[in-house]
Amino acid sequence: MNTFATAHDDHLVPELVATTLDLVVQENVRLAARLSPDRFRPVPQLVDEAWALYFTGAGRSGLVMKMAAMRMMHLGRLAHAVGESTTPAITEGCLLWAASGSGTTPGVLHTAREALDAGARVLAFTTDPASPLAALATHTVVLPAPAKQRPDHTASQQFAGSLFEQSLLLTTDALFHTLSQLQGEERGQLWSRHSNLE
Numbered sequence: 001m002n003t004f005a006t007a008h009d010d011h012l013v014p015e016l017v018a019t020t021l022d023l024v025v026q027e028n029v030r031l032a033a034r035l036s037p038d039r040f041r042p043v044p045q046l047v048d049e050a051w052a053l054y055f056t057g058a059g060r061s062g063l064v065m066k067m068a069a070m071r072m073m074h075l076g077r078l079a080h081a082v083g084e085s086t087t088p089a090i091t092e093g094c095l096l097w098a099a100s101g102s103g104t105t106p107g108v109l110h111t112a113r114e115a116l117d118a119g120a121r122v123l124a125f126t127t128d129p130a131s132p133l134a135a136l137a138t139h140t141v142v143l144p145a146p147a148k149q150r151p152d153h154t155a156s157q158q159f160a161g162s163l164f165e166q167s168l169l170l171t172t173d174a175l176f177h178t179l180s181q182l183q184g185e186e187r188g189q190l191w192s193r194h195s196n197l198e
Helices: 010-034 043-048 059-074 106-117 132-136 162-183 187-192
Strands: 052-057 079-081 094-099 121-126 139-142
Touching: 010 162, 043 121, 043 139, 043 162, 052 059, 052 106, 059 079, 059 094, 059 162, 094 106, 106 121, 106 132, 121 132, 121 162, 132 139
Parallel strands: 052 079, 052 094, 094 121, 121 139
Antiparallel strands: none
16 A cells, blocks of 8 residues: 655645645536526425425435434424434335435435335435436436546546535535525524534
């Protein structure tokens, strides 16, 4: 295994980090500019009509979905991360948020099918509008990033699905901020729901 910077080139690290950080930011700015705002129009109604929200994803996408679940909890919504021991059965009237860059992640597809069989709706986040996940979903938000299985170095110089995962976090945070404004939530109300058992 190769080692990192040696004593004579560690002065390059700050410059490399600054350059890479700019690359990451600029890729996300370009992706955001390509998003279709109309794809978000149905989301508030889907959330409003759901009596509970469920969140699923694998790997880093799964971590982002847990972050999204936390933010929906701050809005006063019942929010559950799939796979947690305290997560109850999904039923009719619930909404599953499902994330998969490729739209083919087996576990995510299985969860989406189970949710639909139970009478729930599915809100999908993926890079591929023609993917199996998008075909199952009630509504799909397409994030125009390369899927990790199909690297596209003209779209992203980052490794694997990094751009999708970053844009997923930014998008779900933007949705939280949008929903909090539509709901008329003050910061104090959001903070009142924040965990006090830290």
